[in-house]
Amino acid sequence: MSGRKKRFAGIKVEDILNEELRREMGVETEPGTGKLKLQQRFSSIDEWEDIMHSVYELPIELEGYTKKVHDLHALKEMIDTLASQDFAAVKRSESRKKQLKQFVRTMSMYYNLVFTKRGEKVGYGALIFFPHLSRDNPERSSGIVLVERKVMKNGKSDSRFERARFDDFLIEVRPYIDTLGNLYRKTRKP
Numbered sequence: 001m002s003g004r005k006k007r008f009a010g011i012k013v014e015d016i017l018n019e020e021l022r023r024e025m026g027v028e029t030e031p032g033t034g035k036l037k038l039q040q041r042f043s044s045i046d047e048w049e050d051i052m053h054s055v056y057e058l059p060i061e062l063e064g065y066t067k068k069v070h071d072l073h074a075l076k077e078m079i080d081t082l083a084s085q086d087f088a089a090v091k092r093s094e095s096r097k098k099q100l101k102q103f104v105r106t107m108s109m110y111y112n113l114v115f116t117k118r119g120e121k122v123g124y125g126a127l128i129f130f131p132h133l134s135r136d137n138p139e140r141s142s143g144i145v146l147v148e149r150k151v152m153k154n155g156k157s158d159s160r161f162e163r164a165r166f167d168d169f170l171i172e173v174r175p176y177i178d179t180l181g182n183l184y185r186k187t188r189k190p
Contacts, residue, residue, distance in 0.1 A: 013127065014161060017148050021125035024093060024112040027152055065144045065165040069172050072164050074124050074147045078113055079176075081122075082183035087115040092184050107133060107141075113180070120153035128173060139170040 069075065081087060095110045109128040114121060130143040145164045150157055166172040 013146060014148070017125050017127055017146060017161075018150070018159060020110070021112060021123050021148055021150050024091070024125070025114050025121050025123040025150065025152060027121075027157070065163045067162070067164045069145055069164045069166050069176065072145070072147055072162050074126075074149045074160075074162055075176055077149070078124055078180060079183065081115055082113075082180065082187065085187060087117040089116040090114065090184065090187055092180075107138065111177070111180075113184070120151060123150045123152075124148070125150075128169075130169070137170075139174070140168050142167045143169060143173075145173065 082090070091112070091114045093112045107130045111126045111128075112123065114123040124147060126145055126147045128143060128145050130138070130141045132141065134141045143166055145166065147162045147164075148159055149162075150159045
């Protein structure tokens with residue numbers, strides 16, 4: 001087994017999504033969850049970014065992705081919270097990684113949105129994964145979305161994962177990314 005494959009042994013994409021969201025939320029530890037093991041395994045920022053960008057190397061099970069993107073509860077929550085501006089602070093980050101040459105085989109995107117309000121943090125992490133890109137027009141490709149919603153309050157965390165699939169990124173996913181981006185930019189204006 002190669003060193004790279006050993007590094008990923010026993011790790012699921014949900015583990016990486018959880019760890020990345022935990023880091024974006026500024027949560028030091030998650031007692032009782034076993035996530036310290038991941039934290040020790042991937043300690044440096046450069047290495048962690050490499051792990052996030054290499055998520056396509058993990059075995060991503062495509063079964064169970066039957067819900068459509070517009071049915072994701074987390075998506076509705078993010079839009080409603082940004083539109084109502086019912087939070088003290090908000091942070092957004094994104095990572096887009098194209099693999100195996102420019103748009104030839106696979107691509108992944110990762111987005112975080114973290115709200116701070118009334119003694120709690122609510123974070124959303126979304127991995128958009130394109131297992132097979134359309135050669136003619138990559139943005140018209142199908143794929144999956146894995147979303148984690150994490151609430152941190154009084155030193156305790158609660159996480160929920162949702163899965164969805166899409167047949168055409170440009171029509172089914174891109175409008176939501178644009179809506180969230182536009183709403184986020186409105187919160188940055190004085």
